[in-house]
Amino acid sequence: MISVAVDEGKCCGAGTCVMHAPDVFDQRDDDGIVILLDAQPSQELHAAVREAASTCPALAIAVTEEP
Numbered sequence: 001m002i003s004v005a006v007d008e009g010k011c012c013g014a015g016t017c018v019m020h021a022p023d024v025f026d027q028r029d030d031d032g033i034v035i036l037l038d039a040q041p042s043q044e045l046h047a048a049v050r051e052a053a054s055t056c057p058a059l060a061i062a063v064t065e066e067p
């Protein structure tokens with residue numbers, strides 16, 4: 001299992017995360033800041049979530065491996 005956390009203060013609204021994993025991330029309509037839809041995404045989404053975290057230009061996504 002993985003846990004996902006986002007730091008709205010770091011997010012610059014680039015939207016890369018939404019492109020990679022639209023079931024896990026969304027963006028606020030007014031300013032584009034990230035919205036976390038699913039903090040514990042299912043197995044089939046893990047690769048996309050890791051890709052989103054590694055490509056976020058603001059390093060605003062943290063992925064924690066849970067035992």
Ligand code: SF4
Pocket residue numbers: 006010011012013014015016017018025027032033034055056057058059060061
């Ligand atoms: S990729 Fe990073 S900076 Fe861009 S919207 Fe997502 S969390 Fe924010």
